[in-house]
Amino acid sequence: MQRRRGRRALKGILWGLVIVLVLGAGGIVAWSQIGVMAAESEPLADVRANPAITVDDAEQGIVLAPADGDSDLGLVFIPGAKVDPWAYAPILQGLAEQGVTVVITRPWLNLAFFDLRGLDAFTSADPDIDTWSVGGHSLGGVRACQLAEDADALVLFGSYCSTDLSATDLPVLSLSGSEDGLSTPQKIADARDQLPADAELIEIDGASHASFGDYGPQAGDGTPTISAEQMHADVTESLGAFLDALEDRAR
Template identity: 75%
Template sequence: MVIVLVLAVGGTLAWTQIGVMAAEEGPLSEAQADPDITIRDAPEGIVIAPAAGGSDTGLVFVPGAKVDPWAYVAVLRDTAAAGTTVVITRPWLNLAFFDPRGLDAFTSAAPEVDEWSVGGHSLGGVRACQLTEDAAALVLFASYCSTDLSGTDLAVLSLSGSEDGLSTPAKIADARHLLPATADLVEIDGASHASFGDYGPQNGDGTPTISDDEMHETVTDLLAGFLER
């Protein structure tokens, strides 16, 4: 029995480290060269802040399953440049449901921020739904909640893709009842599951018809309108 348990644990740990989807070098390099932001590799996560400083709003963002956290820097860089400090977490074992830490484990990276939102992509969004107690708002990228938030007054922005083969439009619709009635759901035409990060194609996903640059711009505009509400 002990040997079986050791093998099971060892196999699970090995699986979490195999097939992690790496950040694409081009978009990441462009973000790192952006003079309008600072990027800090902190113990709490990857911290992207406006270079001018003075940020009083923040977003804790949880990556999708087995996706390199750096893959979200490019899509969130303009949100940071506009004045919102972003902390991209590093989920334990590359899977958000293995990470029991609360929101304050990440917000401590920027104590000057007064108001925090929480969000995530795919499985990271599912985990973000569980971290909303101390958050001002929730942002979902190609994700949906398993936690019932329908009875709350939480501000919610749910972004999905018409070509998503994983968090399909049907799955997003089926979980709509778990969000507040006031939640804003936006389906981005031409976006796939992997369009919400910069890590290349993903097995089981649809084929995007929107360019990376257009996707980044669309997400930035939608986030700006929501976070500055």
């Protein structure tokens, strides 16, 4: 009798654990789909109408490439948490115009930390490119730091590393905003020791956290004083020069 009661109690505990796990997993999935920040329609329409680039909704992600197909450099870019990947197409299209193939990933459950795929899952979008950088915005940048050992360079948008890369010779470009209320200038400075000594850090005056994508205002962020057009131009100039230098080193 006592054994039967013990077995029933054990079954009850096990079923209770299963229910808790199922409810927990379901809750995470539901939470990941609620409140995703959508790409703004007008900037995205400009990307789709840009005759200088091609836009491909591919298996590996959103692929922006020069229309003439002449590309020697690639950038795998990881979105911030719960941000529509398409929101980064407008700010990255300038790179494609300059000859860089950009692959904007679609993180599992809209959160980079849940996406366990390696860099090659995205670089397979163009196997002919030998030089690949990895980058990301906010939480996407933190994940990019974890993938950086397999890349030729690292690019951060309003982000910083929790992975120690200070002893590496990895080329790094960190773009931040003076008005960023989430990855604040102080947080960027506090994590500086995780990057190589020669990492290039550029603070864009007037830029907020959400200035690095076209998805509208974000809770907890600062107020930007830079226009979207100027932000796009500044990012294209800084990142384009960085990748040009990377290409020169690869030759």
